Amino acid sequence: MPAPHQDVLARRAEIVRQLSRIVPAGVIDSEAGMRPYESDGLTAYRQLPLVVVLPETRDQVQRILAYCHQEKIRVVPRGAGTSLSGGALPLEDGVLLSMAKFNRVLEIDYDNRCAVVQPGVTNLAISHAVDAEGFYYAPDPSSQIACTIGGNVAENAGGVHCLKYGLTTNNLLGLEVVLITGEVIRLGGKHLDSEGYDLLGLMTGSEGLLGVVTEICVRILRKPETARAVLLGFQTSRAGGETVAAIIADGIIPGGMEMMDRPAIRAAEDFVHADYPLDVEALLIVELDGPAAEVDYLLEKVEHIARDHGADYVRVSRSEDERQLFWAGRKAAFPAVGRISPDYYCMDGTIPRRRLPDVLAGMQEMSEHYQLGLANVFHAGDGNLHPLILYDTNKPGDLDKAEAFGADILKLCVEVGGVLTGEHGVGVEKRDLMPEMFNETDLAQQGAVKCAFDPDNLLNPGKMLPELARCGELRGMHVRGGKLPFPDIPRF
Amino acid sequence: MTETLKPDNAAQLREAILWAVDSATPLELMGAGSKRRLGKPVQAEMRLSTAGLDGILFYEPEELVLSARAGTSLAVIEQALAEKRQMLAFEPPDYGALLGAAPGQASLGGVIAANLSGSRRFRAGAARDHLLGFQAVNGRGELIKSGGRVMKNVSGYDLCKLMAGSYGTLAALSELTVKVLPVPEVTAALVIDDISPDDAVRAMNLAAGSAADIGGACWLPEAVAERAALGRPAGEGGPALVIRLEGFAPSVASRLQSLAALLGAAGPARTLKDEAARALWAEINHVTLLSAGPGRVLWCLSLPPASGAEVAGALAALPDHELMLDQAGGLIWLSLPEGGNDQAETVRAALAPCGGHAALIAAPASLRSTVPVFHPQPQPLRALSRRVKESFDPHRILNPGRMYGGV
Numbered sequence: 060m061p062a063p064h065q066d067v068l069a070r071r072a073e074i075v076r077q078l079s080r081i082v083p084a085g086v087i088d089s090e091a092g093m094r095p096y097e098s099d100g101l102t103a104y105r106q107l108p109l110v111v112v113l114p115e116t117r118d119q120v121q122r123i124l125a126y127c128h129q130e131k132i133r134v135v136p137r138g139a140g141t142s143l144s145g146g147a148l149p150l151e152d153g154v155l156l157s158m159a160k161f162n163r164v165l166e167i168d169y170d171n172r173c174a175v176v177q178p179g180v181t182n183l184a185i186s187h188a189v190d191a192e193g194f195y196y197a198p199d200p201s202s203q204i205a206c207t208i209g210g211n212v213a214e215n216a217g218g219v220h221c222l223k224y225g226l227t228t229n230n231l232l233g234l235e236v237v238l239i240t241g242e243v244i245r246l247g248g249k250h251l252d253s254e255g256y257d258l259l260g261l262m263t264g265s266e267g268l269l270g271v272v273t274e275i276c277v278r279i280l281r282k283p284e285t286a287r288a289v290l291l292g293f294q295t296s297r298a299g300g301e302t303v304a305a306i307i308a309d310g311i312i313p314g315g316m317e318m319m320d321r322p323a324i325r326a327a328e329d330f331v332h333a334d335y336p337l338d339v340e341a342l343l344i345v346e347l348d349g350p351a352a353e354v355d356y357l358l359e360k361v362e363h364i365a366r367d368h369g370a371d372y373v374r375v376s377r378s379e380d381e382r383q384l385f386w387a388g389r390k391a392a393f394p395a396v397g398r399i400s401p402d403y404y405c406m407d408g409t410i411p412r413r414r415l416p417d418v419l420a421g422m423q424e425m426s427e428h429y430q431l432g433l434a435n436v437f438h439a440g441d442g443n444l445h446p447l448i449l450y451d452t453n454k455p456g457d458l459d460k461a462e463a464f465g466a467d468i469l470k471l472c473v474e475v476g477g478v479l480t481g482e483h484g485v486g487v488e489k490r491d492l493m494p495e496m497f498n499e500t501d502l503a504q505q506g507a508v509k510c511a512f513d514p515d516n517l518l519n520p521g522k523m524l525p526e527l528a529r530c531g532e533l534r535g536m537h538v539r540g541g542k543l544p545f546p547d548i549p550r551f
Numbered sequence: 552m553t554e555t556l557k558p559d560n561a562a563q564l565r566e567a568i569l570w571a572v573d574s575a576t577p578l579e580l581m582g583a584g585s586k587r588r589l590g591k592p593v594q595a596e597m598r599l600s601t602a603g604l605d606g607i608l609f610y611e612p613e614e615l616v617l618s619a620r621a622g623t624s625l626a627v628i629e630q631a632l633a634e635k636r637q638m639l640a641f642e643p644p645d646y647g648a649l650l651g652a653a654p655g656q657a658s659l660g661g662v663i664a665a666n667l668s669g670s671r672r673f674r675a676g677a678a679r680d681h682l683l684g685f686q687a688v689n690g691r692g693e694l695i696k697s698g699g700r701v702m703k704n705v706s707g708y709d710l711c712k713l714m715a716g717s718y719g720t721l722a723a724l725s726e727l728t729v730k731v732l733p734v735p736e737v738t739a740a741l742v743i744d745d746i747s748p749d750d751a752v753r754a755m756n757l758a759a760g761s762a763a764d765i766g767g768a769c770w771l772p773e774a775v776a777e778r779a780a781l782g783r784p785a786g787e788g789g790p791a792l793v794i795r796l797e798g799f800a801p802s803v804a805s806r807l808q809s810l811a812a813l814l815g816a817a818g819p820a821r822t823l824k825d826e827a828a829r830a831l832w833a834e835i836n837h838v839t840l841l842s843a844g845p846g847r848v849l850w851c852l853s854l855p856p857a858s859g860a861e862v863a864g865a866l867a868a869l870p871d872h873e874l875m876l877d878q879a880g881g882l883i884w885l886s887l888p889e890g891g892n893d894q895a896e897t898v899r900a901a902l903a904p905c906g907g908h909a910a911l912i913a914a915p916a917s918l919r920s921t922v923p924v925f926h927p928q929p930q931p932l933r934a935l936s937r938r939v940k941e942s943f944d945p946h947r948i949l950n951p952g953r954m955y956g957g958v
Contacts, residue, residue: 168855169760171756193762214705217703222702226705228709238931242931244932248855249905250855250908251672251853252677252679252908254908255925255928255932255958256716257715257717258932259712260709260711260715261710261712304614305613307733310636310736312733349762349764350762350802350809352802353798353799409699409702413611413613438703441702442614443703476699478699478701479706480704480706481703482705483705485706485707493706496706500694500695501696502707504693504695505707507943508939511941523707524707548558549557
């Protein structure tokens, strides 16, 4: 992390006093009070913040940021703290800005099929708020019961239905954002697309580095009339992968398509008793949603395709309870793995789907090399892979081995044409792996965008981007005399 | 005559931009040039065309992904996709005829740079939602990339979103990777004749918020409906509401039934199938139903869909107007006689009660240089947009002023 500013540490008492003026009942500066904020979902990293502040109004957020901007104090925004990449990891010299009190649903507009909410509302609470009218909010990260929509915007959160329904970025209509200067901008609204640059799209997934979101307008969708799922078991992951490809090549875009490998199936079954088959190497859950006529028609097609590709276990859900049970195992896969190993480290690469067998084989070799176990769950529809590395913090060296193993996996993902992170974000965790995917020029351009929003690098520094060039240095240009140096370029 | 540079590859594209930086020569960027008349006229001494960056790099139907050089003809890409029964689901419209160019000339880079999307936009997303990754040369002459070739990717800022709709003011695109989707097996359109805009907008809201999963909804006033391929039986007339359903045959049949029942109160419905439905939607999507050409201008308004009737009502006060509602009420196309800043202000004022933005899509250059083509932005957003421009193009050599002054 960036070295703490000693002068800021020295001014701590004054900073606490100033923040208390802005938010009289919302400043926490005792060690015990700040302890719950010392890490997020990536618990291997811990750091107490300088001070925690919990504003309740946009005006307070504006004043806090304007103050920090003026005094050159770093700020780390935080939602529910469920980030798996350390996106909300505090800084020793940074104000931790918790948006937890922004927890109101402000407006539900069924005619325009949208909801206006504050960033501290949980993902699931949005769906609950519109459930009675038969609507829901589509992106459904596994942490949806706890994670906030503000955090979802910062991380561009996904879930298990992304291939058909998109990520957060495809389901947002508007944002209100406070810039580090304290100025407010409004992006989008209840209408589609933007009049100028798509800053709404840029803000989404920017990991708290560009601004602090204070209001969000999300799209809500009518719940599908029916949903049914089918479990498909295969003797090889290759057969499972080929089935997924064949389903898509046949023109079918299922609502969800998830794959688990043998260790994940075993762990989930022992935990949830979903009656998963235990004699298969790969288990695929395919969910079809829509009108009953469509779902029945497609289920039959999917079954045929699967059998043609070697599925030796096929079970269609016969009731809503059974469908839920199919999912219960998959959704509990992480805690289930937590029961068979003292600790696990969850990775999040995305790969071109057809490279799955190569990547699985590569990870198996790594598992043997590092002498650490591995379980795999895979959003098969969109290629997002979640290998869970099993380790034990109490064994000396195990955490280091797990981290090295994880980095090797992500490098392999990039090597086969994939990416470092599909939905968990770069954060602290994968910051130093960014050069695996991007060269210096690519990263300098990302840094330049950061400079357009936050030239003093005060918002969530040390996350996502490796060391930044100073903002003023980005204009630099080698002058070459102004001669046309391209005799080969066709001219008309 | 202004000279046009036409590089054959990304390295030459880079050379050209480096030269422009060194010699402080602003460039007008273009692909095939079919949308040169969209946006504010660019004052540039030299044109730079990416039309020479041609060819599909890879297409993997089972991975739903296609990658091509920026200058690749959209027609070529759509042909390759059609052979595998796939498509660009954002339905890129062809404004060639509207903009005084030949139809069928668009390049992939141009469609993405203008973020052009069709009738399915409210359900399937815009061009910006389908761009997975790109390579481009920024205004420092640097070759940059962002995104990738996979559906789910949060590695770094999502610069794809910035590229889409930036009209070449940030970087010259050289390669693009897009998400593709299956072509629906069946297309049908439900037609309700003789329906008022209020009833139509109510029906569109109801339909768009139902489980019928509609893939288009459009209201055509009487004069426009008369030109449309509605297949009207003798005796039918008046304004028309058309709602598109797409998908597998059993699904479309079932949804047609439930949708007709849901909208029962809005009037008796008829159905157009396959070719007839597709022909009607081509007219809607490419905006060929409204009066355009010399003496006329064309506005496009994006607004909250439920406000469609109210805004259409306000615009109806403009003399000699023609309009249609697309995207379930969230988009209004408006054809007017040529007018100046007063007209722009009147059009934009109609959006004040509900929010939204209006762009002047087709107009003579003299008008586009004096009237704000894109919806004016308030401070501090305007200043931020300029800083974003500078972060890619600090010397302002790429399409300067195409969107806004300073951008």
